[in-house]
Amino acid sequence: MTFENIILERQEKISIITINRPESLNALNGATISELSSALDLIENDTDCRVIIITGSGQKSFVAGADIKEFSDFGQNEAEQLARNGQNLLFNKIENLKKPVIAAVNGFALGGGLELAMSCHIRYASENAKLGLPEVTLGLIPGYGGTQRLPKLVGKGIANEMIFSAKMISAEKAKEIGLVNEVYPIENLLPKTIELASIISKNSPQGISKAIAAVNASDNQNGYEIEIKSFAELFETDDKKEGVSAFINKRKPNF
Structure with a gap:
């Protein structure tokens, strides 16, 4: 299968999916969500693959958010379908996948980007990562599971603070509150994530x-x-x- 917005690679029993839209800081649009969903279907049916890593291209952004221009003129019905399709196609699929998925958060993880990372089973981040849910600055709320997954990871009070204020937090703060598991220098992020994936891949x-x-x-x-x-x-x-x-x-x- 050929992809335009992602890169799919294999290292032994580990599949690495790289979101590759550097011109838009790897923002999620409909085509990218669809390609990610298709790639996950391929990997889930591949018995030789044991662990999945999702990351972004470059050293600046994991996923800087959703592609706002795609839905700027949507009405209520279209917006509901957008959120429902996204959750079913990608975010809920990742959470319930039979293989572990690790997010290697290499920079900005905002809005849909943080929601993507939170849907993964484990999160590693680079020291330059910034994480947040800025939707209320647009008059919206997170629509891809952010209001549900964030409280489970960090507690209701901290989740409310992050969502209501829309402020970004550092990678170290994210580790402190339990939003990410580990923080590494950017050059060590993917090797350390692969190291963990390799350990996991040897288990049942x-x-x-x-x-x-x-x-x-x-x-x-x-x-x-x-x-x-x-x-x-x-x-x-x-x-x-x-x-x-x-x-x-x-x-x-x-x-």
Whole structure:
């Protein structure tokens, strides 16, 4: 498949998706969202790939936001469809993907860019990264899950402050409040992200898939039940048999 707005690469068991619209600071437009969705479908069906990294081109911007010119003249119905399609095509898809997705936030992550990073399972950031949800300065609110995911990551009070004030925060502040996992110099960001992805790729893909579903269910009333059932279902898998056998025989598992 040929892409115009993203670059898809493979390094062993790791797929790297780079949003490549440097002329617009990698802003998300409809075509880019569609290409990201298609790339994720390809990767999810690729049994040789275990982990996905999403980053932006250059050293200035991960994703600077949505492409506002695309929806500047929308009415209510069109706007609702825009948000619903975006969440279904991309943001919710990432969160519920069976393979872990790591965001390598290499600069500005604003609006839809921060929402994209928050939909990923893990976030690493460069020291120059700036993160924020500036939608209220446009008379809007986040529409790709920002009002839902941010409070779960940082707490309701900090989320309210960030959304209401529309202020940007530094990468170090983002780490302090739990919005990103680690912060690195820009030149080390992708290597460190690949290093983590490589560690993850050696673990049980069946176990990780169940873990993603269980963690995502942690906000539900039946989260514990989902964990119990997922734990039990793994006892019938080849990965569990291999993992336990490797442990008993004091060797490394080969998943």
